[in-house]
Amino acid sequence: MSRITTALRTPMSRRLITSLATMAVVALMTGPSGSATQPTVGPSGSFGEHVSIFGLFPGPRWLLFFIFALVMWGIWSFWLRRGTTIRTAASTLTTPPKRAFAHRPVRWGFYVVLIFLGVIFPHLVTSQYWQSVMVEQIAVFVLLALGLNVVVGFAGLLDLGFVAFYAIGAYATAWVTGSLPTPAPFGIHLNPFFAIPVAIALVMIAGVLLGTPTLRLRGDYLAIVTLGFGEIITIFANNLYGITGGSYGSGGVTGKHGIPHFSINLGPIHYRWTLNPVPYYYLILVFVVIFIVAFSLLEHSRVGRAWTAIREDEVAAESVGINPLKYKVMAFAIGAASAGFAGVVTAAQTIFIFPATFTLQVSINILALVIFGGMGSIAGVAVGAMVIQTGSMYLLHTPPAGYQPADLYMYLGALLMVTMIFRPMGLIPSRRRRREIVLTESGEGHMNEVLSGENP
Amino acid sequence: MKLEVRDAVVRYGAITALHGVSFDVDEGEIVTLLGANGAGKTTTLRMLSGLHGVTSGHILFEGRDVSATPAHEFITLGIGHVPEGRRIFPQMTVEENLEMGAFARKGSYSDDLERMYTTFPILKERRKQLGGNLSGGEQQMLAIGRALMGQPRLLLLDEPSMGLAPMVVESIFRIIGEIRDAGTTILLVEQNAAQALRLADRGYVLENGRIALADRADVLLTDPRVRAVYLGEDAV
Numbered sequence: 218m219s220r221i222t223t224a225l226r227t228p229m230s231r232r233l234i235t236s237l238a239t240m241a242v243v244a245l246m247t248g249p250s251g252s253a254t255q256p257t258v259g260p261s262g263s264f265g266e267h268v269s270i271f272g273l274f275p276g277p278r279w280l281l282f283f284i285f286a287l288v289m290w291g292i293w294s295f296w297l298r299r300g301t302t303i304r305t306a307a308s309t310l311t312t313p314p315k316r317a318f319a320h321r322p323v324r325w326g327f328y329v330v331l332i333f334l335g336v337i338f339p340h341l342v343t344s345q346y347w348q349s350v351m352v353e354q355i356a357v358f359v360l361l362a363l364g365l366n367v368v369v370g371f372a373g374l375l376d377l378g379f380v381a382f383y384a385i386g387a388y389a390t391a392w393v394t395g396s397l398p399t400p401a402p403f404g405i406h407l408n409p410f411f412a413i414p415v416a417i418a419l420v421m422i423a424g425v426l427l428g429t430p431t432l433r434l435r436g437d438y439l440a441i442v443t444l445g446f447g448e449i450i451t452i453f454a455n456n457l458y459g460i461t462g463g464s465y466g467s468g469g470v471t472g473k474h475g476i477p478h479f480s481i482n483l484g485p486i487h488y489r490w491t492l493n494p495v496p497y498y499y500l501i502l503v504f505v506v507i508f509i510v511a512f513s514l515l516e517h518s519r520v521g522r523a524w525t526a527i528r529e530d531e532v533a534a535e536s537v538g539i540n541p542l543k544y545k546v547m548a549f550a551i552g553a554a555s556a557g558f559a560g561v562v563t564a565a566q567t568i569f570i571f572p573a574t575f576t577l578q579v580s581i582n583i584l585a586l587v588i589f590g591g592m593g594s595i596a597g598v599a600v601g602a603m604v605i606q607t608g609s610m611y612l613l614h615t616p617p618a619g620y621q622p623a624d625l626y627m628y629l630g631a632l633l634m635v636t637m638i639f640r641p642m643g644l645i646p647s648r649r650r651r652r653e654i655v656l657t658e659s660g661e662g663h664m665n666e667v668l669s670g671e672n673p
Numbered sequence: 674m675k676l677e678v679r680d681a682v683v684r685y686g687a688i689t690a691l692h693g694v695s696f697d698v699d700e701g702e703i704v705t706l707l708g709a710n711g712a713g714k715t716t717t718l719r720m721l722s723g724l725h726g727v728t729s730g731h732i733l734f735e736g737r738d739v740s741a742t743p744a745h746e747f748i749t750l751g752i753g754h755v756p757e758g759r760r761i762f763p764q765m766t767v768e769e770n771l772e773m774g775a776f777a778r779k780g781s782y783s784d785d786l787e788r789m790y791t792t793f794p795i796l797k798e799r800r801k802q803l804g805g806n807l808s809g810g811e812q813q814m815l816a817i818g819r820a821l822m823g824q825p826r827l828l829l830l831d832e833p834s835m836g837l838a839p840m841v842v843e844s845i846f847r848i849i850g851e852i853r854d855a856g857t858t859i860l861l862v863e864q865n866a867a868q869a870l871r872l873a874d875r876g877y878v879l880e881n882g883r884i885a886l887a888d889r890a891d892v893l894l895t896d897p898r899v900r901a902v903y904l905g906e907d908a909v
Contacts, residue, residue, distance in 0.1 A: 519776075526762055526773055533760040536722065537823060538748040538777025 364555035370593030372548035373528030378447025386560020420557030591643025708879035753825030763805030774822025866903035
């Protein structure tokens with residue numbers, strides 16, 4: 218007996234047991250769901266159901282997941298033995314490009330190529346589904362992630378109600394275009410283009426109003442208050458029937474006309490955006506570039522340095538003359554701006570808006586994009602948003618066997634956990650955090666190993 | 674008079690931390706505040722740097738009442754604060770930390786940066802390293818340098834010797850003396866009474882939120898009560 222327990226305690230077999238257990242859980246979670254009348258269908262189907270094993274031959278699910286567990290065990294053991302070698306080789310390989318990237322012409326060339334790719338992208342993706350996903354789910358979320366990154370990544374404030382600003386932007390657009398049950402201001406129905414400054418101004422005011430009393434709070438307390446703010450806005454949108462149309466959406470019960478599309482009427486130039494997502498894609502692309510440039514200029518400005526100081530040590534920041542409240546409120550207002558714009562585009566593109574679009578889940582989703590991409594890294598959150606949103610939309614479009622839409626957040630959670638373990642600074646860490654890792658690698662620093670993600 | 678504290682009372686809710694404390698610091702002096710844990714040293718410094726307001730009483734800096742000034746405006750007034758536990762920015766380089774010290778200033782500060790590197794040669798060697806990777810003594814020097822970058826006329830030092838090796842404390846105290854010689858008035862809050870009194874001109878001893886003793890530093894150094902309580906010698 219004792220010999221068996223000793224054998225089970227060796228690292229090798231412990232890894233095998235962990236792999237088997239993980240895959241058993243995954244098999245259960247991805248398997249069929251039971252019901253009140255047949256409660257055993259879930260577990261028995263999860264393991265017993267016959268599936269095609271790698272398209273080669275039919276077999277029970279337990280065999281498939283047993284193979285997965287063996288593969289996981291193999292990769293794990295291999296990584297422990299060869300991981301350091303692989304990481305060193307990878308960093309040797311990526312050093313020359315990184316160094317080249319430090320040269321201005323190379324960097325600008327890279328940006329030009331990126332923008333060119335962005336411009337021709339809709340011509341590479343011709344599927345109707347992916348074109349609309351590109352706008353509604355990817356580009357809009359890139360904007361939202363960029364905005365939340367200012368709050369979370371630059372100023373270090375945990376905001377769990379970011380969706381509120383998105384909602385305010387969208388409802389402000391509906392309001393000034395005269396598409397809400399409540400009359401437009403001064404009875405003038407504006408083109409959505411004019412809604413952009415109005416919406417951005419409104420969300421920035423909302424940011425200041427929310428921020429001034431609450432940003433004295435720190436950490437968890439702030440997170441709770443922002444969470445509440447997000448919920449309040451959604452509840453307002455749901456319950457103020459006379460103003461927002463309630464849960465019927467911006468059209469209200471009476472079926473008011475929808476929010477108009479963007480249009481340009483400048484002398485001889487007439488252009489009207491339509492249901493076609495491609496023109497919207499270009500519109501957002503322009504604004505994404507504007508926000509990226511503005512936010513990265515801000516990051517390296519005096520304001521950005523004040524944010525870094527507050528994030529690292531608030532008392533020290535005060536001692537050098539930084540007013541923490543002022544700069545935190547600024548972060549809130551500036552971050553909200555891009556969410557406000559995202560709201561305008563969503564409103565104009567989807568014609569009707571509903572409170573159900575602006576849920577807590579969206580706030581969490583945006584936060585997940587920022588954490589996955591790399592807090593404080595503009596390139597990181599943009600790429601992170603593209604990767605995660607593309608992935609989740611792919612799962613929605615072509616779900617693998619047994620996948621249900623509600624499973625998405627489970628996978629997202631698993632992805633975040635794996636990110637935190639293996640790459641805690643995110644997909645593309647910000648420069649400050651990357652520099653820290655370089656310091657550790659060269660042996661000059663003695664940073665906490667967990668923080669830098671260098672060793673398991 | 675550089676700094677005058679008159680009958681300052683500080684309360685944390687129902688607890689009174691300072692019961693009417695009065696003391697002053699003259700131009701060009703090093704004054705030290707001594708006291709055991711919980712005597713009110715840190716509260717006094719928090720009050721002097723605007724982190725905690727006074728319930729009653731006054732703080733006059735160069736004749737001006739600063740008792741209601743928010744913390745972040747103190748450096749612009751001319752009061753620099755080296756917080757307890759150093760509190761340097763861990764993920765900024767040494768140079769960026771020093772530059773942050775000049776945040777509230779207008780105009781160029783490059784000659785001050787050079788002066789810091791002459792005062793603290795070790796910081797020049799480490800200028801590209803992250804603040805968090807420095808040793809305790811280097812961090813203390815960085816914290817002092819950062820406060821000096823704001824060109825204070827009065828420097829508040831909160832326990833600069835905390836957690837440092839005796840030799841390092843020695844050199845930190847030598848530097849504090851040099852800073853005073855360069856024209857900055859210093860208020861030093863310390864637990865290391867012997868070192869502090871050897872450096873200071875005058876000293877105050879806080880006990881239970883009140884000033885228990887006030888005298889010239891050399892007198893305090895020989896005072897049997899001080900020797901008994903703070904220097905670990907048996908009462909005579």
